Amino acid sequence: MSEVSASKDHEDAPRSQADLVVLSGVNKHFGALHVLQDIDLTIGRGEVVVVIGPSGSGKSTLCRTINRLETIDEGTITIDGKPLPAEGRELARLRSDVGMVFQSFNLFAHKTVLENVMLGQIKVRRTEKKAAETKARALLERVGVAAQAEKYPAQLSGGQQQRVAIARALAMGPKVMLFDEPTSALDPEMINEVLEVMQQLAREGMTMVVVTHEMGFARSAADRVVFMADGRIIEQATPEEFFSNPRSDRAKDFLSKILHH
Amino acid sequence: MFDFLDSGQYDLLGAFWVTAQLALYSAIGSLVWGTVLTAMRVSPVPLMRGFGTAYVNVVRNTPLTVVIVACSFVLDQTLAITLGGEDFKETGFRLAVLGLTAYTGTFVCEALRSGINTVPAGQAEAARALGMSFTQVLTAIVLPQAFRAAVTPLANVIIALTKNTTVAAAIGAAEAALLMREMIENEAQALFTVFALFAFGFIVLTLPTGLILGWAAKRLAVKR
Ligand SMILES: Nc1ncnc2c1ncn2[C@@H]1O[C@H](COP(=O)(O)OP(=O)(O)O)[C@@H](O)[C@H]1O
Ligand SMILES: [Mg+2]
Numbered sequence: 001m002s003e004v005s006a007s008k009d010h011e012d013a014p015r016s017q018a019d020l021v022v023l024s025g026v027n028k029h030f031g032a033l034h035v036l037q038d039i040d041l042t043i044g045r046g047e048v049v050v051v052i053g054p055s056g057s058g059k060s061t062l063c064r065t066i067n068r069l070e071t072i073d074e075g076t077i078t079i080d081g082k083p084l085p086a087e088g089r090e091l092a093r094l095r096s097d098v099g100m101v102f103q104s105f106n107l108f109a110h111k112t113v114l115e116n117v118m119l120g121q122i123k124v125r126r127t128e129k130k131a132a133e134t135k136a137r138a139l140l141e142r143v144g145v146a147a148q149a150e151k152y153p154a155q156l157s158g159g160q161q162q163r164v165a166i167a168r169a170l171a172m173g174p175k176v177m178l179f180d181e182p183t184s185a186l187d188p189e190m191i192n193e194v195l196e197v198m199q200q201l202a203r204e205g206m207t208m209v210v211v212t213h214e215m216g217f218a219r220s221a222a223d224r225v226v227f228m229a230d231g232r233i234i235e236q237a238t239p240e241e242f243f244s245n246p247r248s249d250r251a252k253d254f255l256s257k258i259l260h261h
Numbered sequence: 262m263f264d265f266l267d268s269g270q271y272d273l274l275g276a277f278w279v280t281a282q283l284a285l286y287s288a289i290g291s292l293v294w295g296t297v298l299t300a301m302r303v304s305p306v307p308l309m310r311g312f313g314t315a316y317v318n319v320v321r322n323t324p325l326t327v328v329i330v331a332c333s334f335v336l337d338q339t340l341a342i343t344l345g346g347e348d349f350k351e352t353g354f355r356l357a358v359l360g361l362t363a364y365t366g367t368f369v370c371e372a373l374r375s376g377i378n379t380v381p382a383g384q385a386e387a388a389r390a391l392g393m394s395f396t397q398v399l400t401a402i403v404l405p406q407a408f409r410a411a412v413t414p415l416a417n418v419i420i421a422l423t424k425n426t427t428v429a430a431a432i433g434a435a436e437a438a439l440l441m442r443e444m445i446e447n448e449a450q451a452l453f454t455v456f457a458l459f460a461f462g463f464i465v466l467t468l469p470t471g472l473i474l475g476w477a478a479k480r481l482a483v484k485r
Contacts, residue, residue, distance in 0.1 A: 097392075124391055124392040124393055
């Protein structure tokens with residue numbers, strides 16, 4: 001818990017200590033489309049940052065650049081003080097420190113739930129099978145799907161699959177977790193079970209970047225809300241500030257749309 | 262009607278046994294070679310991708326007879342590479358396995374690539390996000406799923422391969438088609454019987470392949 005409170009006033013803390021993810025001057029194009037424009041974003045250790053914005057504004061792309069699933073054209077991204085390496089062994093190591101949870105879960109379809117959570121530990125961390133299994137079972141217990149360990153992903157509900165995906169990412173012991181609309185593909189009755197797991201993670205001090213339109217989650221778990229539109233960060237504020245008093249017209253417009261439907 | 266078989270002049274079972282071995286070794290060889298070709302074709306290294314694509318397009322579009330005769334001429338008769346074969350038949354057999362592998366590998370590669378296309382991009386992406394290397398992503402995530410989706414097209418490739426073994430007669434491998442040619446020459450009066458006999462022999466070899474792999478395709482299918 002101390003990590004969480006430390007992060008809330010990370011502005012005052014010495015930079016090198018508190019900042020975990022730093023993007024500066026990041027630009028990216030998809031052909032003619034300037035999808036990320038001069039992005040400067042700093043995420044403190046233990047901080048929970050919610051990214052919101054209209055569809056197509058570049059939120060997913062931003063997430064994906066942080067573990068270099070997408071390359072950038074300009075600017076720098078550092079994680080824990082180290083710049084993102086180019087493709088290769090170094091990059092693989094870095095990626096294993098950055099957990100990622102996708103909208104469509106992406107559990108390995110030919111592996112059981114348990115194997116899904118063990119695979120990264122064995123292949124990337126070179127953990128022994130026995131130890132990997134123990135850890136996997138503990139994590140599945142923690143996200144509440146231990147009873148499904150021997151099943152295949154297709155046999156689980158969406159909410160269960162997403163919780164397994166979170167366990168799979170946590171198994172690597174990541175420094176930061178990225179969530180790209182983790183509840184958008186879920187039936188309404190399953191959204192809460194996933195948000196609860198995320199809330200618990202936030203309380204435990206995990207550094208998190210969460211793209212979501214779940215305002216309840218943003219209000220209760222986020223330290224900061226980042227609003228994006230057209231590839232730019234338009235404004236950043238605490239959740240209370242942002243939801244009660246958005247400064248930009250784009251944000252006002254966006255909030256009026258999502259809060260009134 | 263089958264009395265010419267009783268003469269002991271023709272070793273029918275022996276010839277089909279050679280055919281079965283030819284098919285088996287070439288099947289194993291082409292599965293391995295086809296997997297390697299597939300890995301090359303999806304590799305991030307442009308040189309490998311280029312080689313894989315060029316190889317598949319050239320060899321797949323060359324008649325099998327040409328591939329096998331080329332193996333025989335270039336390797337055996339020009340370079341005197343017999344692949345350790347003791348005599349003419351043995352060398353013919355080994356070169357035929359090589360030629361069939363070189364040729365069938367391209368079809369395995371195409372079947373596997375169609376299998377890879379059934380694997381959603383998110384699968385590889387999730388594996389990369391965990392920190393797996395290209396080789397790990399390919400061998401632990403993509404190829405296992407691609408193989409399961411490709412069982413049916415692979416079964417067709419194996420069946421075609423079994424029938425293609427007849428081309429090996431061209432370089433003297435002592436398989437079924439060579440014997441058939443001999444029998445047609447000597448037993449012209451029983452032409453229809455000879456044809457029926459060999460057709461039946463090939464069905465005995467290929468039908469179980471199709472049935473077993475059809476069953477496997479259902480069992481192994483990845484549920485999404
Ligand atoms: N691989 C890609 N190739 C080309 N355009 C892309 C690609 N990925 C995303 N885009 C485009 O980039 C823009 C931003 O996409 P995205 O980051 O997914 O936005 P968001 O997650 O905010 O909805 C969209 O216009 C989208 O069509
Ligand atoms: Mg998105």
